[in-house]
Amino acid sequence: MSMVKQSIDVDVPLRMAYNQWTQFEEFPRFMEGVEDVRQLDDQHCHWRTKVAGVEREFDTEIVDQLPDERISWRTVGGDVKQKGVVTFQPLDEAHTRVSLAMDFEPEGMPEKMGDALGVVDRRVKGDLKRFKGFIEESGESRGWRGRISPTDAQGGGMPSGGQAGMTPTDAPIRETPGPGMRGSTGRTLPPDPDDMRHG
Template identity: 65%
Template sequence: MSTVKEAVDVEVPVHTAYNQWTQFEEFPRFMEGVDEVRQLDDRHNHWTTSIGGVRREFDTEIVDQLPDDRITWRVIDGDTRQRGSVRFQRLDDTHTRVELTMDIEPTGVAEKSADLLGVLDRRIKGDMRRFKDYIEQRGGESGAWRGRIRPEDPGAPHTL
């Protein structure tokens, strides 16, 4: 399994960066190779990606989410193996560090080759730069979800 880690400092308050990241269906606007993300409920998303000519569909589950701090997920169904976390660190009133860490297990010859050549690492670095441009140009978030998901109780309902 490969671990990719990238951080970017964005010129928006922490709540703005966090709120935008909760808008999963907007990810194709700044993530290369992400064709569609459909939010199924507060905890689950269905992804369609096209990377290196390989189309994949998979479902993710958010296992830990704390507003203005972190979102952690894992793939639960599909032909992709990954988990990750994005953390938000307030630098000052108008600047935030967004740090993405992903553990990815490449499957198939094309993905394993891409991983060895550093393609996955470069793609994630590019996605983070595009997120920075996206949120700074917007000047505000397109929406927000401020709920709490706790890892110790994955099936329990939660309130906003």
């Protein structure tokens, strides 16, 4: 396995940066080589990528998601082997550090050569730079703020750059109004306790 770690500071509040990252189907707008991401359910996405002329399709599973702190994932099935975690750290009320750590297994000679030459590292750095431009220009985004814990996924785990050992808060929080509504990614949003009290 190879590892890549990159961070970037974005000029938006923590909540805004986190919310945008939960909109997985928008990843092709700032991730190089990502052709399409389709949300299957709260924990799973189907990806279609094209890198150096090689097309791949694979599924990912979220193994740990804590609002405003981290999202970790791994691939499930197929030939693509990777796992990663993105973390969010508030620098002040208007700035956030987004850090990405990813373990991956290069497949075939082109990918192994690209890994040796630092191609993946530069691509991830470029993706984060494009994310910065995207979120700073697009403004507020609704996000899915439910909690997924490692016990929700079978045999979870995260790369060594992850934030293991953090204490989770299990209460799901929702950004989009209306209990049980579905977000733009098709996720079912948990009811808002405030909505329950007022009606």
